[in-house]
Amino acid sequence: MTPGAYLATGLETGQVASGGDAGSPAEVRRDTRPRPGTADRLFRGVSRTAAITVMTTMGFIGVFLLYKALPALRKVGLSFFTETQWLPSSNTFGVGAVLLGTILIASVALVVAVPLSICTALFVSEYAPRRLRRPMVSLLDLMAAIPSIVYGLWGFFFLQPRAITVSRWLADHLGWFPFFRTHRGVTGLGQYASSTFIAGLVVALMVTPIITSIMREVFSQTPAGEREGALALGGTRWGMIRAVVLPFGRGGMVGAVMLGLGRALGETIAVYLIIAPLFASPGRMIHILEQGGMSISSLIALRYNESGSFGLAALFGAGLVLFALTLLVNALASTIISRSRSGEATEI
Amino acid sequence: MAITTTSPLGHPVPGTVRNPAGPALPESPPEVRIRPAQVTADDVLAIGGSALCALCLTWVLFERLLPLSGTVGFWLCCYVLFLAVYSTVVLSREGRGVALADRVMSVICHAAGLTVVTILSLIIGYTAFRGYTALHLNFFTQTMSVTAPSDPLNSGGALHAIVGTLLQVGVAVLISVPLGITTALFLNEVRGPLARPVRTIVDTMSAIPSVVAGLFVFATVVLSLGTNRCGFAASLAITVMMMPIITRTAEVVFRIVPGGLREASLALGGSQWKTVWHVVLPTARSGLLTAVILGVARGVGETAPVLLTAGFTNDLNADPAHGAMLSLPLYVLNYVKFPQPESVARAYGAALTLLVIVLVLFVIARVVGGRNPGALSRRQKRRSAEVS
Numbered sequence: 054m055t056p057g058a059y060l061a062t063g064l065e066t067g068q069v070a071s072g073g074d075a076g077s078p079a080e081v082r083r084d085t086r087p088r089p090g091t092a093d094r095l096f097r098g099v100s101r102t103a104a105i106t107v108m109t110t111m112g113f114i115g116v117f118l119l120y121k122a123l124p125a126l127r128k129v130g131l132s133f134f135t136e137t138q139w140l141p142s143s144n145t146f147g148v149g150a151v152l153l154g155t156i157l158i159a160s161v162a163l164v165v166a167v168p169l170s171i172c173t174a175l176f177v178s179e180y181a182p183r184r185l186r187r188p189m190v191s192l193l194d195l196m197a198a199i200p201s202i203v204y205g206l207w208g209f210f211f212l213q214p215r216a217i218t219v220s221r222w223l224a225d226h227l228g229w230f231p232f233f234r235t236h237r238g239v240t241g242l243g244q245y246a247s248s249t250f251i252a253g254l255v256v257a258l259m260v261t262p263i264i265t266s267i268m269r270e271v272f273s274q275t276p277a278g279e280r281e282g283a284l285a286l287g288g289t290r291w292g293m294i295r296a297v298v299l300p301f302g303r304g305g306m307v308g309a310v311m312l313g314l315g316r317a318l319g320e321t322i323a324v325y326l327i328i329a330p331l332f333a334s335p336g337r338m339i340h341i342l343e344q345g346g347m348s349i350s351s352l353i354a355l356r357y358n359e360s361g362s363f364g365l366a367a368l369f370g371a372g373l374v375l376f377a378l379t380l381l382v383n384a385l386a387s388t389i390i391s392r393s394r395s396g397e398a399t400e401i
Numbered sequence: 402m403a404i405t406t407t408s409p410l411g412h413p414v415p416g417t418v419r420n421p422a423g424p425a426l427p428e429s430p431p432e433v434r435i436r437p438a439q440v441t442a443d444d445v446l447a448i449g450g451s452a453l454c455a456l457c458l459t460w461v462l463f464e465r466l467l468p469l470s471g472t473v474g475f476w477l478c479c480y481v482l483f484l485a486v487y488s489t490v491v492l493s494r495e496g497r498g499v500a501l502a503d504r505v506m507s508v509i510c511h512a513a514g515l516t517v518v519t520i521l522s523l524i525i526g527y528t529a530f531r532g533y534t535a536l537h538l539n540f541f542t543q544t545m546s547v548t549a550p551s552d553p554l555n556s557g558g559a560l561h562a563i564v565g566t567l568l569q570v571g572v573a574v575l576i577s578v579p580l581g582i583t584t585a586l587f588l589n590e591v592r593g594p595l596a597r598p599v600r601t602i603v604d605t606m607s608a609i610p611s612v613v614a615g616l617f618v619f620a621t622v623v624l625s626l627g628t629n630r631c632g633f634a635a636s637l638a639i640t641v642m643m644m645p646i647i648t649r650t651a652e653v654v655f656r657i658v659p660g661g662l663r664e665a666s667l668a669l670g671g672s673q674w675k676t677v678w679h680v681v682l683p684t685a686r687s688g689l690l691t692a693v694i695l696g697v698a699r700g701v702g703e704t705a706p707v708l709l710t711a712g713f714t715n716d717l718n719a720d721p722a723h724g725a726m727l728s729l730p731l732y733v734l735n736y737v738k739f740p741q742p743e744s745v746a747r748a749y750g751a752a753l754t755l756l757v758i759v760l761v762l763f764v765i766a767r768v769v770g771g772r773n774p775g776a777l778s779r780r781q782k783r784r785s786a787e788v789s
Contacts, residue, residue, distance in 0.1 A: 092672060198699065212473070357616075
């Protein structure tokens with residue numbers, strides 16, 4: 054209801070009350086419906102048009118991608134989801150390998166980013182001295198604003214040579230774990246470069262500030278009364294966090310992780326810079342420590358220049374899959390965040 | 402900390418509870434105020450000693466005993482050893498699981514915060530260190546039209562990329578700011594049955610993968626309308642990325658404009674339009690500016706949408722409507738692929754320029770957005786004092 058409408062209702066009741074007085078002149082019922090002026094009507098029309106424009110443009114994206122991808126999808130049918138090769142010229146293409154690669158990169162990213170984010174968010178909201186909190190929040194926002202190409206450069210030139218020995222150690226000592234297994238031909242250190250694992254590490258650093266700032270927001274909304282109650286009962290600070298802060302923020306935490314997952318799935322340039330393109334069977338793709346991997350977004354960045362409308366149609370199909378995946382994850386995330394208890398204070 | 406009578410470890414605290422029934426008992430010690438957040442010399446020594454011990458152990462492991470190497474591995478190993486040593490120290494001193502969990506989790510959370518800050522400074526520092534060598538004056542005044550990637554760094558530059566970035570983001574701002582703010586006004590001031598679907602769609606779209614936005618503009622503008630790749634297409638792609646951010650942030654800003662101000666304006670007989678123009682927008686000015694600046698900071702660094710829509714050129718092109726137009730992220734992406742150290746240095750120079758632009762925008766946003774809605778700047782206060 055608009056403020057104008059409130060105003061009109063108020064006038065109307067006033068009118069009726071005074072009209073009931075004895076000895077008043079003949080009752081004339083005035084029309085008190087709000088009559089917006091030209092400027093108001095113009096304003097509402099313009100803003101409504103803007104909103105509709107935004108909505109249709111955004112909604113148009115999915116429809117248009119589907120329309121453009123139809124020729125390719127019709128050609129290969131359901132095998133689009135199982136085929137691992139990407140050779141549109143010979144009609145064998147599908148997202149089997151790249152979809153798995155995307156999910157693997159995002160999983161590595163989340164495995165690293167989620168514990169780091171939870172602890173950082175707890176540090177900012179619970180442990181950090183008061184005068185450090187605002188600077189920390191600013192730093193996290195800044196970290197989220199750094200362009201992905203800078204992350205990509207840093208990951209490729211700085212992190213990769215320093216983290217590659219961790220890959221080798223994992224492969225040597227935890228090789229029984231299926232994801233850490235390597236091809237038997239792997240001997241040199243260079244064969245651990247440009248892997249799903251390294252790309253996942255860089256993506257982890259990119260999503261950490263996003264996840265952290267949402268979690269921090271949720272944690273800081275924990276009712277002070279419940280915190281103080283836990284402390285007054287003799288709890289330690291960690292006891293208070295485990296008994297009050299984490300259960301209170303659970304919904305928000307899950308939502309934050311989902312939002313981070315959405316970002317990790319769609320990350321393009323950092324992955325594109327680091328990873329060595331590989332289209333292989335799932336059995337090979339899951340060797341995340343070994344050189345080679347792929348994601349839908351880096352596939353698009355790699356192949357968009359290839360000639361032929363059919364090849365482009367196939368890429369639009371891949372883009373559509375990525376779009377649907379992130380949309381699903383984000384919708385789920387916002388539902389979880391809005392349903393969680395976070396933000397409601399307890400009455401004491 | 403509001404609570405001062407509980408020790409962080411849950412010990413009963415003698416002496417802090419007054420005896421309500423008369424004077425204190427003679428044997429009770431004098432009252433001591435306990436601060437749970439206080440750090441004692443004990444804690445400092447325990448943490449420092451454990452850290453030193455872990456560092457030395459890791460050094461021995463890496464350099465003398467085991468065939469291990471690598472910086473990341475070194476610090477990971479050091480961290481794990483530190484936690485082990487510190488747990489042992491705490492357990493031997495306190496002897497209680499509760500205290501152990503509290504101390505260890507506190508250390509882990511501090512370490513996480515330290516890690517994030519370290520990584521951020523490493524990213525900025527490393528980019529600045531590598532990019533600094535390329536930033537001769539000619540980097541900002543020349544293009545690459547007559548310079549080969551392997552030429553020395555005192556010829557050629559990124560002028561065309563800087564101009565391209567400014568033009569593309571400028572056009573994107575011209576489109577997305579009016580549209581985004583008007584949409585936010587619709588969501589918060591006009592409302593109606595349409596507001597819900599619009600908000601849902603804007604929310605879900607704010608996390609759309611950037612490459613999909615590029616693909617969409619590539620499909621509509623470049624393929625369907627038949628124009629070639631050009632700066633304007635890149636601007637549209639950046640707009641698709643920026644608009645949801647600006648809309649969402651602006652809506653939040655409008656939401657915290659006090660309702661009393663709106664009602665006062667309406668009660669004085671102002672129409673809805675007058676209220677929005679003279680009350681809501683001026684009150685939210687600094688917040689709106691922050692929203693726009695943060696949107697711009699995001700748009701400047703977008704690489705994937707520009708990659709698909711802008712094309713590549715070595716020449717200066719100041720016409721968004723025709724011909725390929727280079728921008729800073731694409732410049733980085735292109736020159737980092739060459740094997741010559743000069744071209745990698747150029748890529749780092751452009752990355753540093755980009756980073757500095759984002760940093761400056763960010764600092765401006767913090768300075769502008771630090772005020773509450775309706776709070777006046779020093780100049781506004783002086784002006785209002787002169788008027789009254």
